[in-house]
Amino acid sequence: xxxxxxxxxxxxxxxxEVMLRLSAPNKDKISQSETFEKNCGGSEFNVASGAANxxxxxxxxxxxxxxxxxxxxxxxxxxxxxxxxxxxxxYSDSKRLxxxxxxxxxxxxKSAVVYDRAGASVCSLKLxxxxxxxxxxxxxxxxxSISLALDPYLRETALEMIKQMKKTGVAISFDVNxxxxxxxxxxAKAIIEKIFPYVDILFVSEETSRRMLARSGTLDEIMKxxxxxxxxxxxxxTRREVVSPIKHNFGSRIYYDGKFYEEPHYMGIEVxxxxxxxxxxxxxxxxGILSGGDIEKAMAYGNALSAIKNTVLGDMSVSSIxxxxxxxxxxxxxxxxxxxxx
Numbered sequence: 001x002x003x004x005x006x007x008x009x010x011x012x013x014x015x016x017e018v019m020l021r022l023s024a025p026n027k028d029k030i031s032q033s034e035t036f037e038k039n040c041g042g043s044e045f046n047v048a049s050g051a052a053n054x055x056x057x058x059x060x061x062x063x064x065x066x067x068x069x070x071x072x073x074x075x076x077x078x079x080x081x082x083x084x085x086x087x088x089x090x091y092s093d094s095k096r097l098x099x100x101x102x103x104x105x106x107x108x109x110k111s112a113v114v115y116d117r118a119g120a121s122v123c124s125l126k127l128x129x130x131x132x133x134x135x136x137x138x139x140x141x142x143x144x145s146i147s148l149a150l151d152p153y154l155r156e157t158a159l160e161m162i163k164q165m166k167k168t169g170v171a172i173s174f175d176v177n178x179x180x181x182x183x184x185x186x187x188a189k190a191i192i193e194k195i196f197p198y199v200d201i202l203f204v205s206e207e208t209s210r211r212m213l214a215r216s217g218t219l220d221e222i223m224k225x226x227x228x229x230x231x232x233x234x235x236x237x238t239r240r241e242v243v244s245p246i247k248h249n250f251g252s253r254i255y256y257d258g259k260f261y262e263e264p265h266y267m268g269i270e271v272x273x274x275x276x277x278x279x280x281x282x283x284x285x286x287x288g289i290l291s292g293g294d295i296e297k298a299m300a301y302g303n304a305l306s307a308i309k310n311t312v313l314g315d316m317s318v319s320s321i322x323x324x325x326x327x328x329x330x331x332x333x334x335x336x337x338x339x340x341x342x
Contacts, residue, residue: 001289003200003233004171005139011056011290012173013086013138015158016044016147017122018062018073019098021315030103030114040076041100041315043144043177046276049080050283050305050317054324056290059083061134061161063125065095070121073097080316088129090121097121102275105245111274115181123151127160140201140290141165142282144175145192149182155191166198175203175282178212185212196230201289203236203282223255233257234295236302238281239265246271250307252281256295263300266307266331273313280309280317284324304328 021041024033045060052058060082064070066089077084098117105111143162148155166172174195178188189212196202206222209215215222223235234256241249251265284305288298304327309317330337 001233004289005169008137008139009057010059010083010138012048012051012058012140012142012286013061013134014044014048014058014142015061015161016042016143017098017117017120017150018042018045018060018064018077019100019117019120020069020073022099022101024101024103027104027106029109030101030112033103036101038072039314040073041276043146043175043279044142045077045080045082046279046315046317047142047175047283047286048082049077050280050309050319051287051290052081053318054284054287054291054301054305054321056287057083059085059138061086061088061125061130063088063090063122063129065090065097065121067095067097069097070095086130086134088125090124092121092124094119095121104273107244107246109245111245113181113275117150120150123154125154125157127157130161135164135168135170138165138170140171140173140286142173142175142286144177145188145195146177146179146182148191148195149179149188159195162195162198171200172198173201173203173282173286174199175278176205176208176213177203177278178208188212189214196226196232199230199232201234201236201286202226202232203238203285206237206239209237219253220255220260223253223260227255234289236281236285236299238278238306241265243268245274248274248310250277250303250310252299252303254285254295254299261296261299263296263303264331266303269307269310271310274310276315276317277306277309279315280319281306283317287321300328304331 022036048058098120284302288301
């Protein structure tokens with residue numbers, strides 16, 4: 001894919017908030033739980049970590065409070081195999097780490113999230129706090145619309161980074177990842193459509209395309225439309241069927257170079273924790289692209305990594321490339337298969 005640089009210090013740099021995740025254990029509701037399990041999460045970090053664990057070199061641009069909570073997140077970034085070279089520290093009196101509370105659903109009760117992230121340190125991140133050489137340090141830059149929704153000031157920083165990355169020939173990956181709890185459909189549409197002309201690799205769900213972005217036609221027409229209207233080179237749409245909170249079917253469809261690609265869905269995924277599974281899909285696809293694979297291989301990595309992530313607690317994908325390739329082989333196999341890897 002000639003729109004991606006052949007080499008740089010990093011294969012992928014992402015931009016976004018990394019939060020503290022507090023989860024109610026044992027399928028408890030937030031309102032009843034007296035204890036919470038501590039972890040971390042954030043869409044762009046999940047993508048960087050998932051891809052890095054498969055084998056590429058990744059970093060994240062974020063801002064953390066200089067306190068014990070910030071140090072916990074910093075250690076988790078390193079644990080996720082992601083460089084903290086571009087982590088900025090907040091020493092101000094108003095420093096804080098964004099938090100989200102999570103409860104896992106059981107039919108008919110849906111899973112739920114409560115955010116407590118207003119005024120987090122990342123919202124004060126300035127372009128001047130980011131080293132100027134970052135624009136020559138990566139082959140790809142990834143961001144989601146969550147970073148655009150959090151704060152108008154952070155939005156300006158993110159937009160300028162996208163523009164500067166594009167000027168230096170860095171491929172831009174963008175996940176629409178619309179969150180109704182953060183901004184209205186009207187505000188999101190107006191801002192996101194301004195981003196599209198810079199985007200090389202676009203991730204967007206069919207529901208978001210039809211509802212928030214008000215696009216019509218068949219799914220193929222919608223996906224091709226992003227390429228025709230804005231010049232997006234790759235358009236990926238996940239296709240998830242939620243049978244129940246603990247049973248999903250999952251696949252995706254990708255448009256690239258005038259053709260559509262799809263493979264059989266992963267059926268009957270046994271869901272332990274679905275949070276981050278969409279990010280795992282993005283991570284797998286980007287890994288496939290950056291590691292020199294063709295688009296079908298990239299799609300297979302994305303589908304498999306997402307399917308596996310559903311079976312793992314926490315936001316982060318923790319799969320190796322060997323595990324992913326084993327799952328892909330099993331997914332494509334026919335006939336008898338061993339019940340255990342040993």
